[in-house]
Amino acid sequence: MNAGSGSFYRLLPEEVDERVRLLGLPAYRARQLLEGAYRQLAGSWEEVTTLPLDLRRRLDAELPLRPPAEVRTASTPEADTVKALLRFADGTLVETVLMRYPPREGRGHPRATVCVSTQAGCAMGCVFCATGQMGFERNLRAEEIVAQVLHFARWLRPLGQHVTNVVFMGMGEPLANYAETLRAVRILTHPRAFGLAQRAVTISTVGVLSGIEKLAGEGLQVGLAISLHAPNDALRRQLVPTAAPGSVERLIAAARRYRERTGRRVTAEYVLIEGVNDSLGDAEELAHLLRGTDIHVNLIPLNPTAAGYRRPAPSRVSAFARALRRMGINCTVRREKGTEISAACGQLRTDAARSAVIPEPVATLPSTQR
Numbered sequence: 001m002n003a004g005s006g007s008f009y010r011l012l013p014e015e016v017d018e019r020v021r022l023l024g025l026p027a028y029r030a031r032q033l034l035e036g037a038y039r040q041l042a043g044s045w046e047e048v049t050t051l052p053l054d055l056r057r058r059l060d061a062e063l064p065l066r067p068p069a070e071v072r073t074a075s076t077p078e079a080d081t082v083k084a085l086l087r088f089a090d091g092t093l094v095e096t097v098l099m100r101y102p103p104r105e106g107r108g109h110p111r112a113t114v115c116v117s118t119q120a121g122c123a124m125g126c127v128f129c130a131t132g133q134m135g136f137e138r139n140l141r142a143e144e145i146v147a148q149v150l151h152f153a154r155w156l157r158p159l160g161q162h163v164t165n166v167v168f169m170g171m172g173e174p175l176a177n178y179a180e181t182l183r184a185v186r187i188l189t190h191p192r193a194f195g196l197a198q199r200a201v202t203i204s205t206v207g208v209l210s211g212i213e214k215l216a217g218e219g220l221q222v223g224l225a226i227s228l229h230a231p232n233d234a235l236r237r238q239l240v241p242t243a244a245p246g247s248v249e250r251l252i253a254a255a256r257r258y259r260e261r262t263g264r265r266v267t268a269e270y271v272l273i274e275g276v277n278d279s280l281g282d283a284e285e286l287a288h289l290l291r292g293t294d295i296h297v298n299l300i301p302l303n304p305t306a307a308g309y310r311r312p313a314p315s316r317v318s319a320f321a322r323a324l325r326r327m328g329i330n331c332t333v334r335r336e337k338g339t340e341i342s343a344a345c346g347q348l349r350t351d352a353a354r355s356a357v358i359p360e361p362v363a364t365l366p367s368t369q370r
C-alpha cells in the first residue's frame, strides 16, 4: 500500500502511527521513526540503523526527512548568536537565528533559543524591517518551521547542548500563517516528537487580532508577544502601515483576554528608533496605555537596516526604560546580540541578494564548534 509522500516533519505522532499502519508495519516502528527524527536528529533515514535497510530506502522515497540546505551563516566571534540562511527544496530562502545564553546565575544548563521564520518575506511592511521591505513571497509549511529548529538542534549537539526555547519572531507574521504555525508548535511540543515544554515557546505577532483570539482558545501554554512599537495609533500606523485604525487599543484588549484565558503574561515588544518613538513623552504615553495590565515591555534598540532609521544612544534607551519603571511598568532592554552579523530579521537574506550570487554553503564557524 502506498502511504503517500511528503515530509516526515509535517506529521504529528498520531499521524505517524497511522502512516506506519498504512505502510503495513508493526506499531513499534512509529516510536523508532520518531526517535530517529527527533532524538537522533537524523538527516536521512539512511542514518537510522535500527530500521531494516529496505525500510530506510522506502522511507527516504515516501516520507523523507528533507532538512534544508545551509546556504550561508554568520556568527558572532563567541558563537553566542548564529544566523543561518536556509534553502528549502523549491529554492525558497529563509533566515533562522540561534541565540545562546549562559546558565542563569551560573547554575543549571546553558540556554539556546531558536528564532524561526514562518513566512518567506512578509506582507506587514513594517518600515524599519528588512523583511518588511522584501514583500511577501509565500507561507512556510509546518515541516519547514520544524526543520529550522532541528537545524540548530544538530548544530548544538557536538557541544552537548540542546534547544531550550523557540520563538516565532523571524521572517513573517506567524498568525497570518495560523494553521501551519500551530501544527509546528504541536510537533515541537509533543512529548513523542521534539518534546519542548509549551511554556518554552513564544509566538510574536504584529497584530492579527483574530489569530490571538484563536490561539487563546487552543488550550496551549505558549507565550504571546505583541509587537506594539508605538504608544498611539498615529505613530503605530507610520511604523506598521498595514495596522488597522484603532489597533493599539484593540491589541492591548486582545492581550488582556489572552492573559485571562491562558494565565500567561503577555510581552509587548517595542523597537526603539532614534527620534521616532524614543522620547520621554512616548514613554509616558506608553505607561499610561499599559496601566492596569501586567504586560511586560521588552525594549529592543533597533538593529539598523537599510531604511535609514537609527538606534538611539544607550543613555537614551536607559532613560526610556527608567521612565517606564518609574511609572510602574515592568520592562527589560533586550541584550544586544548579533548587531555585527546583521541579526535583524531579513538582513542576511537581503545582504545575500545584494551580492547577486548566493554563495555555496559556507561554514564561518571554527570547525571545532560544529
Ligand code: SF4
Residues within 6 Å of the ligand: 122, 123, 124, 125, 126, 129, 130, 131, 132, 133, 170, 171, 172, 173, 206, 345
Ligand atoms: S517586523 Fe515582523 S511583521 Fe513587521 S515586516 Fe518585519 S517580519 Fe513582518
